[in-house]
Amino acid sequence: xxxxxxxxxxxxxxxxxxxxxxxxxxxxxxxxxxxxxxxxxxxxxxxxxxxxxxxxxxxxxxxxxxxxxxxxxxxxxxxxxxxxxxxxxxxxxxxxxxxxxxxxxxxxxxxxxxxxxxxxxxxxxxxxxxxxxxxxxxxxxxxxxxxxxxxx
Amino acid sequence: xxxxxxxxxxxxxxxxxxxxxxxxxxxxxxxxxxxxxxxxxxxxxxxxxxxxxxxxxxxxxxxxxxxxxxxxxxxxxxxxxxxxxxxxxxxxxxxxxxxxxxxxxxxxxxxxxxxxxxxxxxxxxxxxxxxxxxxxxxxxxxxxxxxxxxxxxxxxxxxxxxxxxxxxxxxxxxxxxxxxxxxxxxxxxxxxxxxxxxxxxxxxxxxxxxxxxxxxxxxxxxxxxxxxxxxxxxxxxxxxxxxxxxxxxxxxxxxxxxxxxxxxxxxxxxxxxxxxxxxxxxxxxxxxxxxxxxxxxxxxxxxxxxxxxxxxxxxxxxxxxxxxxxxxxxxxxxxxxxxxxxxxxxxxxxxxxxxxxxxxxxxxxxxxxxxxxxxxxxxxxxxxxxxxxxxxxxxxxxxxxxxxxxxxxxxxxxxxxxxxxxxxxxxxxxxxxxxxxxxxxxxxxxxxxxxxxxxxxxx
Numbered sequence: 001x002x003x004x005x006x007x008x009x010x011x012x013x014x015x016x017x018x019x020x021x022x023x024x025x026x027x028x029x030x031x032x033x034x035x036x037x038x039x040x041x042x043x044x045x046x047x048x049x050x051x052x053x054x055x056x057x058x059x060x061x062x063x064x065x066x067x068x069x070x071x072x073x074x075x076x077x078x079x080x081x082x083x084x085x086x087x088x089x090x091x092x093x094x095x096x097x098x099x100x101x102x103x104x105x106x107x108x109x110x111x112x113x114x115x116x117x118x119x120x121x122x123x124x125x126x127x128x129x130x131x132x133x134x135x136x137x138x139x140x141x142x143x144x145x146x147x148x149x150x151x152x
Numbered sequence: 153x154x155x156x157x158x159x160x161x162x163x164x165x166x167x168x169x170x171x172x173x174x175x176x177x178x179x180x181x182x183x184x185x186x187x188x189x190x191x192x193x194x195x196x197x198x199x200x201x202x203x204x205x206x207x208x209x210x211x212x213x214x215x216x217x218x219x220x221x222x223x224x225x226x227x228x229x230x231x232x233x234x235x236x237x238x239x240x241x242x243x244x245x246x247x248x249x250x251x252x253x254x255x256x257x258x259x260x261x262x263x264x265x266x267x268x269x270x271x272x273x274x275x276x277x278x279x280x281x282x283x284x285x286x287x288x289x290x291x292x293x294x295x296x297x298x299x300x301x302x303x304x305x306x307x308x309x310x311x312x313x314x315x316x317x318x319x320x321x322x323x324x325x326x327x328x329x330x331x332x333x334x335x336x337x338x339x340x341x342x343x344x345x346x347x348x349x350x351x352x353x354x355x356x357x358x359x360x361x362x363x364x365x366x367x368x369x370x371x372x373x374x375x376x377x378x379x380x381x382x383x384x385x386x387x388x389x390x391x392x393x394x395x396x397x398x399x400x401x402x403x404x405x406x407x408x409x410x411x412x413x414x415x416x417x418x419x420x421x422x423x424x425x426x427x428x429x430x431x432x433x434x435x436x437x438x439x440x441x442x443x444x445x446x447x448x449x450x451x452x453x454x455x456x457x458x459x460x461x462x463x464x465x466x467x468x469x470x471x472x473x474x475x476x477x478x479x480x481x482x483x484x485x486x487x488x489x490x491x492x493x494x495x496x497x498x499x500x501x502x503x504x505x506x507x508x509x510x511x512x513x514x515x516x517x518x519x520x521x522x523x524x525x526x527x528x529x530x531x532x533x534x535x536x537x538x539x540x541x542x543x544x545x546x547x548x549x550x551x552x553x554x555x556x557x558x559x560x561x562x563x564x565x566x567x568x569x570x571x572x573x574x575x576x577x578x579x580x581x582x583x584x585x586x587x588x589x590x591x592x593x594x595x596x597x598x599x600x601x602x603x604x605x606x607x608x609x610x611x
Contacts, residue, residue, distance in 0.1 A: 019174075029220070031284045071169065071185050077401065080184070114392075115391075119226075124284045141205075143398055
């Protein structure tokens, strides 16, 4: 479902946000710091700062629905992955370099559009939780006439 | 402490992209990036509705939403819990959002690609600090940045004194731009005035740019300055780079048109971070446009915008008064009828210096040595005085005789002759300093020429 090119985009210098909802259909979300596409191309792990887990994990455990949006600041290319929750665990120490690498790439992209590192230096990245999702659909979200069209 | 929405208005500048979370009636969540969030009043915000998308469909089914906005000063994120109230397709709010979207599209040369379908108004039910996007100044959470200390009464006094010292329009526009730089720290600025050609603005003065750009024109409705003139409202853009990228993304890479190349490039930073344009209005009449730029993505805070707007109305009156004073003084001047040697001293030109001045009558355009100099009324004035000088040897002229010269076709009411002469003088200084218009006293000037001129008129 997720090919190499798309995986490269999702794991590149992108901003990531995870959307969920509760039983009253009230939306709730959080910024994430990194993502990893599993080898089968059908599963995604999203790394979310642990401080934000209470905002989304109860919703995911209750109904399983997740929407993850990715945007690359340097060209506004964006896509959204819809998924079903498969589980959550603490991020391992050996996953921290991946998180830091992707986060660093994102900060570099933010600098490109004029947002200096000083502004985001206190944003949390660690400790983190790894949220597992089974991918159910992917949509183009780049602004323009194709926004909302299925990508795969 | 929970902040008020009013105190978060600065977060709606969109420097860091905002994120909108919604949910369908079937329980499928959605997350999307937003181009514009606008402050409406202490209990409402408006989101731009440009494209039919999942967020919009979800809102139609389920009016609940959350938007994450970021404070551009501290980095603190704020989650606003929203409930959709109504869509507005006209009125002041719609116009304001439309203008902001058009400004960035126009600046990127893509005017018209975005259609603002509606300004969607949401009630803000709650505000919560984001636990991930933690600000750099925790104690400042929710409190507005202190007003910029540059806007003090002492600074205003200083600015006022500079303006009052100006004895001509020439000195006035320079003192305005110098004052904005020295007193308030706005180092890149320009003043444009309406041209005699309807729907065109022309750059009268600029500061902080490598190329002066005097005489550069922009059509009303094009770019920040043109849109300010058209709407007669201020426009502030932060994060210009992000706006441009958004515009280019929406257009798609293929077929992206480049900006129209003007005869003289409008002054501008190569990579502006933020821009602020203010209309200079006197009783609804557009006297000019003041445009400020900065390389900093978020330079013009709300306080700056309000203060510059106030200054703008004062500057507009000062500029109009100066032109009226100069016009009144001109009326008392009599045109010299005899040749004179000129009061000033012409600079010595190297032996053999020669310039070819060509006037294209149909286009009302003057070229010097094959290069564009100026067009319109300033071009006709230059041709008029150079021709007269060549025919009679006369080197002094009065504004009054120009006003009475029917070939120049100046309007009887508010002809803005002073600003045209100023424009011409500055273009000559930049492009051909061997020809100079030297103010002698109010309403009178001399033409000084170093070297020889060949005058050719082409029809």
